Amino acid sequence: MTTRLRVLDDGAWISVDDSREVRVSELWRLDAPGFCACDLVDLVVENFQEVGVDGAGVEARVYGQCIACGATGTTGWVPIGRVRGGEFTEIDRSAVRRVGP
Amino acid sequence: MPTDVENWKSEAYGNEVRDRLFEFAEEGYESIPDDERDAWFERFKWWGLYHQRNGQEGYFMMRIGTPNGVLEPGQLRTVGEIADEYARGPGTNPVFGDAYADFTTRQSIQLHWIELSDVPAIFEKLEENGLSTQQACGDSWRNIVGNPVAGKDGQEVIDAWPVIAELNETFKGNDDHANLPRKWKVSVTGSADGSGQGDINDLAFEPAYKTVGGAGDGDETEDVVGFNVRVGGGLARNEPRLARDIDVWVPPERVSDVAGGLSALFRDNGDREDRYNARVKFLVDEWGADEVRETLQEEYVDFELETAGRDVREEYSYNAGEGERNDLIGVHGQKDGTNFVGLNVLVGRMGAADVLNLADLAEEYGSGEVRLSQRQNVIVTDVPDDAIDEFLDEPLLDHYSPSPSPFMRGSVACTGTEFCSLSIVETKNRQVRFARWLKANVDLPDDVDEFHIHLSGCTASCAQPQIADVSLRGMKTRKDGDPVEALDVGLGGGLGEDPQFARWVTQRVPVDEVPGAIANLVESFAAERDEDESFRAFVAGHDDDELDAFVDPEETDYEDPMMHNTKRTWYPYAENDSMEDAPSTPADD
Secondary structure, three states: OOOOEEEEHHHOEEEEOOEEEEEOOOEEEEEOOOOOOOOOEEEEEEEEEEEEEEOOEEEEEEEEEEOOOOOEEEEEEEEEEEEEOOEEEEOOOOOEEEOEO | OOOHHHHHHHHOOHHHHHHHHHHHHHHOHHHOOHHHHHHHHHHHHHHOEEEOOOOOOOEEEEEEOOHHHEEOOOHHHHHHHHHHHHOOOOOOEOOOEOOEEEEOOOOOEEEEEEEHHHHHHHHHHHHHOOOOOOOOOOOOEOOOEEOOOOOOEOOEOOOOHHHHHHHHHHHOOOHHHOOOOOOEOEEEOOEOOOOOOHHHOOEEEEEEEEEEEOOOOOOOEEEEEEEEEEEOOEOOOOOOEOOEEEEEEEOHHHHHHHHHHHHHHHHHHOOOOOHHHOOHHHHHHHHOHHHHHHHHHHHHOOOOOEOOOEEOHHHOOOOOOOOOOOOOOEEEEEOOOOEEEEEOOHHHEEEHHHHHHHHHHHHHHOOOOEEEOOOOOEEEEEEOHHHHHHHHOOOHHHHOOOOOOHHHHOEEEOOHHHOOOOOOOOOHHHHHHHHHHHHHHOOOOOOOOOOOEEEEOOOOOOOOHHHOOEEEEEEEEEEOOEEEEEEEEEEOOEOOOOOEOOEEEEEEEEHHHHHHHHHHHHHHHHHHOOOOOOHHHHHHOOOHHHHHHHHOOOOOOOOOOOOOOHHHEOOOOOOOOEHHHOOOOHHHO
């Protein structure tokens, strides 16, 4: 089954199968040593740049700011959810997300 | 590879979308196939319809483009009646009520909670009264802005209104310019005050004199008034740019040719593979102003371009931080001997009943015409001297004042999380609370009667935060370990002869500490300024660390009821605000 993934409205949303599923303005904890010097990045999600898949996983590259140190930039690929049986499930917002290159 | 948006636009865009929009309206929101919704919502923007954020599925923001902010006699009443009848949704705003109109920083009007099924009736009423939503959003010519009192302003160098009207007539609904790589914002200003804010637009025409004639022996020369051309300004995405001077002067009768040439240049050369790099400001970065001019000359116009003329930028005062006419509030003389009266509309939002009341007053005291400024305010024009006092005594003007507190007068705010997908924080109601608290608790030095505070919910910068005395931009932080809405604080931005963007000196201030921060900042300004020094000059004289120390966030008796993540609500002011309590789409009612 094909899953339609899109960044919409100037980066405000990740749309999965034409449903607005993941939004900006959340705080995400990232294990992303390359983003800033913090042990865990505490990222304000300001803008989605790209969305992609890794197996059943859906991931995105995100522009944002670490509120612990103030570093800004675009992340590597951040897991945002999974598609199972045609249904998208967003990752728990409190989870620590390991960021790929 | 072209983006999804480009693919959708290549399949259907522009004028042709209208028929399909009306079919969906007739058949109901649910008739839009699930797998086509993203595409159709993108296309609807060209017709001024923007799907509201999640939790508000099936409701739309409708933007009405009013060129140069001009509402001809009767048109404000039309807007008020439409707002009253159609802009009512399941959520009630605790400050503004159930039906209201928003006046925007680009002299347009936004209505919320519009249902798709009502769109044909609204369009019919708008068009019967000479109004339109065409190209109010989307990738094409947006609402053309300028000095709102063009044609009437006593300080005018040239009447820009006929030029703006011609551009609007030529490029609205024009299939050759309907599908651009990104939005295309044009400003045409004829006054010497800079109130068209050309510097922050994709394309700006600014008044300038050019000496012509003198080609042969004995020929006399004369100074002709026309426009200098600048390209590539804009504020969005942490990439603010001032429009670049391309060394072109154009007489009024050639503006349409040059504007069309530059629009076509953008259409053909803008980046359609990366929407974040698509605005013409990035093309100007890449090419430089000289190459823009050369390409325009060689490929897009069939006459010899003149070099730039003598501008009047040294007289620019609008949003300049000091001098006369920082805005257009108050009573000002028109060149026909009557007056225009600028009224402060706090954060640009006016209840439908007040809109209708103002339409009555405009007819009673003026010509019925009303105009909108880029500071979200309204201007009643054509008021004779002998009617001014009585007009100023009208009770409505107690609220929409021609002589407001500087904190009311200087407040600008975008839509925010109430309706907008991109915003990180609540804005309009918060800026109202800020302004009221500052008015009650903070004293500016006696000689300072304007102090601009712009609150934008995100880096899209719809409230133009980078050109304010105090710039506030939506952020998040943690307070006592909990995530809360926060604001970055920038200082010292403004336009004028030498425009400058604000310097972001203090980051991530919890929203409940922002009024205290501004109070401390004003206190330091009052104590440490040189005599008569403007706030903008004061900021320019200090480094970022010194300014950060002046900001000094502090809790006060200001209380902010929207500290939580307002994006996780279906509507932040609802009693039961969780997404689970979101209303069903209107078609399901």
